[in-house]
Amino acid sequence: MKLLRTRDIPEEKYSNAFLGFGPEDSHFVVELTYNYGVDKYDIGTGFGHFAIATQDVYKLVEDIKSKGGTVTREPGPVKGGSSVIAFVKDPDGYLFELIQRGPTPEPLCQVMLRVGDLDRSIKFYEKALGMKLLKKTDRPEQKYTIAMMGYADEYETTVLELTYNYGVTEYTKGNAYAQVAISTEDVYKSAEVVNLVTQELGGKITRQPGPIPGLNTKVTSFLDPDGWKTVLVDHADFLKELESEE
Secondary structure: OOOEEEEEEEOOEEEEEEEEOOOOOOOEEEEEEEOOOOOOOHHHHHHHEEEEHHHHHHHHHHHHHHHHEEEEEEEOOOOOOOEEEEEEEOOOOOOEEEEEOOOOOOOOOEEEEOOOOOHHHHHHHHHHHHHEEEEEEEEEOEEEEEEEEEEEOOOOOEEEEEEEEEEOOOOOOOOOEEEOOOOOHHHHHHHHHHHHHHHHHHOOOEEEEEEOOOOOEEEEEOOOOOOOEEEEEHHHHHHHHHHOOO
């Protein structure tokens, strides 16, 4: 990944770094947050992993090992399938799945979160965020079902991978993983839609739509029925924010 920008907000006692495989106006990126003086977090049991698509998993794992990285699953085909994957862990304990694929415009390809009721979550992300169910796979022998949710084919864009483990309805959230941010043309209209969906399926709005103090970027945020947070960001404001920080 490339370091795309950093910012320090001393009055709020935190710093951010934004990293990704291309510019923020066209790519999904990782936002890293350092809270002054805090060096340990609990990731919890609900957060799964981020995934990176690469043309050669074996080579990437060798590179990671040579730089002192931790490999938690050696590269090789998945159980009962042909895709080649590996798992590595970053210094804070976040897991990254490495997936062997052809060239893609978006190598940062998945965020995996565990949910307690898959059909409820699929409906929530379809109705609240306009995502499509791209693929649903049940693996009874491993006792889990996954749903890939997103705005375009999973080989072209980042998807939300929702995992239901048979019989598990609740997970701890910890205090490490924060949220996914998604742009919208109108945070006020989006918040109205989300509010209706939370009344039907659960979840709640945690930040009413409006500008962030100091930044003037309009946002709204909410929790899904499992407590996972999404922030919706006004797209035009976000582009202005990027320009002002360049």
